[in-house]
């Protein structure tokens with residue numbers, strides 16, 4: 001059996017390689033440093049979905065398990081068609097990957113270089129930035145605006161200065177849970193400097209509850225230099241199944257496909273298909289329940305006059321008024337693992353939204369540490 005300790009050790013080794021780590025790996029490494037992972041720990045550190053895969057996906061996986069001795073390559077034409085269709089795309093406009101991590105990695109590999117940097121905000125999801133650094137490619141980091149949103153003008157300016165590269169925009173942004181409005185994304189798409197690709201990571205887009213935010217997928221139909229990354233790890237609750245996809249113009253998708261490791265596991269693929277077949281109920285139900293639990297937490301924080309960044313995803317950042325590392329060190333000892341540090345936002349603690357019971361425990365432990 002793989003113990004958590006052994007898993008952490010392997011993650012430590014993986015970090016040295018040029019590989020894009022998923023959120024869980026960043027989270028687990030940080031947690032391993034904080035405390036020996038105890039049984040009964042409430043894990044609010046990796047923006048996972050406590051609901052797990054939908055029941056229909058569990059059934060689909062049970063059904064295919066005995067047949068998993070076969071590669072099932074012949075099914076992947078239909079699988080690509082179904083995933084593409086779920087977003088109104090054609091099969092040649094998508095590439096499946098082992099989580100969105102794989103397609104993010106491939107995009108960094110293909111569209112950045114030592115002279116064409118990855119341009120993003122700080123803090124954003126570390127994966128693409130770290131991958132570019134490991135590959136010896138350039139990285140340019142821009143500051144968030146005062147309201148913690150990405151400054152699209154600065155991103156374009158940096159791409160212009162560099163003579164091209166790839167802009168990575170996470171919408172909503174991890175870790176701040178802030179959004180980039182449809183108007184800002186539109187401005188950026190229409191002002192992309194020459195030789196510049198825009199990679200929009202929509203891992204958390206399903207949780208957004210604002211009319212001024214839209215997916216960047218329509219730009220793919222318009223033939224723009226845009227790649228959209230999506231994952232089944234978040235609202236679909238399948239983080240451990242490792243399924244995601246990139247959507248792009250067919251010529252870009254073909255380049256990404258040429259670097260794909262292989263097809264994804266048939267078990268994961270069948271789970272994805274089942275979930276997509278029930279998307280119209282699964283997504284709104286999960287979104288509504290997340291928003292309800294998130295609202296309870298934000299109301300509780302407001303009552304106590306604890307500041308936080310207004311969230312748009314299944315996590316939020318709380319201003320703890322001192323270095324958040326104090327909480328990151330103390331809370332796991334009391335049974336709750338919050339997110340890792342996100343410099344330069346040193347006083348902000350990221351917490352994933354778990355079940356109502358998880359959040360009750362969070363409030364209890366957080367308050368103990370907050371009050372000192």
Ligand SMILES: Cc1ncc(COP(=O)(O)O)c(C=O)c1O
Pocket residue numbers: 022023024046047098099100101102125127170174201203230231232233239242243244
């Ligand atoms: C913004 C963002 N993008 C991508 C990923 C990678 O997730 P996965 O590889 O599970 O799709 C994560 C993980 O949490 C994330 O937060």
